Amino acid sequence: MVSQSNYSQSEEGAVAKSTETEIESALETARRQLQHAADHLDIDSNVVDRLKHPKKVHEVTVPIERDDGTVEVFTGYRAQHDSVRGPYKGGLRYHPEVTRDECVGLGMWMTWKCAVMDLPFGGAKGGVAVNPKKLSDDETERLTRRFGEEIRSVIGPTVDIPAPDMGTGPQTMAWLMDAYSMQEGETVPGVVTGKPPVIGGSKGRNEAPGRSVAIIAREAIEYYEKDIKTTTIAIQGYGSVGSNAARLLDDWGANVVAVSDVNGGIYDTNGLDTHAIPSHHEEPEAVMRHDAPETVTNAELLELDVDVLIPAALGNVLKVENAEEVMADIIVEGANGPTTSAADQIFTDRGIPVIPDILANAGGVTVSYFEWLQDINRRAWSLERVHNELDEEMLKAWDVVETEFANRDVTWRDAAYIVALSRVAEAHEVRGLWP
Ligand code: GLU
Numbered sequence: 001m002v003s004q005s006n007y008s009q010s011e012e013g014a015v016a017k018s019t020e021t022e023i024e025s026a027l028e029t030a031r032r033q034l035q036h037a038a039d040h041l042d043i044d045s046n047v048v049d050r051l052k053h054p055k056k057v058h059e060v061t062v063p064i065e066r067d068d069g070t071v072e073v074f075t076g077y078r079a080q081h082d083s084v085r086g087p088y089k090g091g092l093r094y095h096p097e098v099t100r101d102e103c104v105g106l107g108m109w110m111t112w113k114c115a116v117m118d119l120p121f122g123g124a125k126g127g128v129a130v131n132p133k134k135l136s137d138d139e140t141e142r143l144t145r146r147f148g149e150e151i152r153s154v155i156g157p158t159v160d161i162p163a164p165d166m167g168t169g170p171q172t173m174a175w176l177m178d179a180y181s182m183q184e185g186e187t188v189p190g191v192v193t194g195k196p197p198v199i200g201g202s203k204g205r206n207e208a209p210g211r212s213v214a215i216i217a218r219e220a221i222e223y224y225e226k227d228i229k230t231t232t233i234a235i236q237g238y239g240s241v242g243s244n245a246a247r248l249l250d251d252w253g254a255n256v257v258a259v260s261d262v263n264g265g266i267y268d269t270n271g272l273d274t275h276a277i278p279s280h281h282e283e284p285e286a287v288m289r290h291d292a293p294e295t296v297t298n299a300e301l302l303e304l305d306v307d308v309l310i311p312a313a314l315g316n317v318l319k320v321e322n323a324e325e326v327m328a329d330i331i332v333e334g335a336n337g338p339t340t341s342a343a344d345q346i347f348t349d350r351g352i353p354v355i356p357d358i359l360a361n362a363g364g365v366t367v368s369y370f371e372w373l374q375d376i377n378r379r380a381w382s383l384e385r386v387h388n389e390l391d392e393e394m395l396k397a398w399d400v401v402e403t404e405f406a407n408r409d410v411t412w413r414d415a416a417y418i419v420a421l422s423r424v425a426e427a428h429e430v431r432g433l434w435p
Pocket of ligand 1: 166
């Protein structure tokens with residue numbers, strides 16, 4: 001890893017020295033992207049400097065009793081980046097590689113994601129450094145309840161609202177909401193989003209990030225004057241984001257030719273039947289069990305000659321080592337942070353547009369906002385209303401970003417950052433410094 005403790009190493013240009021062994025952290029990428037966008041705007045440099053740092057990072061230890069009676073202690077974090085536009089908002093991740101810096105970087109992205117969608121939220125991210133596959137359901141429940149207790153004083157429906165992310169889901173949010181509510185002495189559905197609908201979750205929340213990726217991919221396909229009916233698409237990851245995006249694009253007539261999960265991918269130049277391939281939620285890691293003419297590795301999938309590539313699994317998969325090999329005409333980021341800064345520069349030089357995560361997968365947090373509104377009002381929306389309002393919000397955000405893209409000589413990522421950063425910076429300037 002590149003050192004994460006020295007900010008000067010994170011500045012623009014340093015990434016050019018990246019080698020195969022040096023993958024930048026989410027925080028380094030996020031800081032570099034922020035500076036890149038700020039260079040295009042007339043923003044008080046004090047505000048930009050402030051935004052390179054989180055407001056607070058909470059680190060907690062989470063001891064749990066394993067099923068065999070032993071006790072194991074895990075480390076958890078909640079990084080709160082910025083709340084100038086509203087309560088902190090962002091997911092909780094259970095993954096062995098969760099670190100403080102990763103949470104800070106991902107929390108920064110949440111600030112921009114909420115701002116680009118014009119949601120009244122700031123940005124946060126958290127998680128526990130644990131391999132959830134190695135925990136039983138009971139152990140996961142105990143971990144979640146104890147983690148919830150450890151961060152209870154810093155979350156709340158008007159303070160910081162967690163949601164699902166990698167390794168967590170609706171059940172995790174249900175346990176967290178229950179743990180919080182039991183201590184508060186009242187049911188507080190608005191403390192988390194992404195809950196099951198029966199306890200105040202929103203219909204359509206699970207599918208929302210994938211749905212927004214599909215909508216934004218469709219807009220990008222149209223922008224670049226391709227016909228969706230003849231467009232070929234490769235998608236890395238068949239979890240909630242990848243499978244929902246794949247199925248919608250398939251329904252709209254696109255040819256989804258390759259999909260993958262952690263074990264590898266399947267490839268059919270005539271297009272796959274995306275509805276017949278089980279998503280991770282329906283049957284974990286089942287992609288390779290589906291019949292297809294060819295199989296590909298995850299690395300090969302990224303280099304397929306397709307119109308649209310959607311990395312929808314892990315961060316940092318498009319990097320200096322493979323960016324020259326990518327054959328797609330358009331990249332739409334389904335995962336958070338799938339492209340390193342060095343790869344981003346290579347794609348810019350090669351004229352390959354990269355539609356950024358903070359716009360493409362923002363459907364998740366947008367429906368989280370709808371869920372939060374439903375919780376406050378104690379009134380559930382129909383799935384049709386969720387879909388209609390999400391579609392409307394995504395198209396509105398696409399239009400604003402497209403206008404910046406068209407008016408300035410910048411990348412799609414810079415255009416989205418310019419929209420987000422202008423809103424956040426203006427809010428900081430109007431509110432001023434206290435005291
Ligand atoms: N974890 C999701 C994301 O990265 C959703 C966050 C939320 O709904 O608060 O956008």
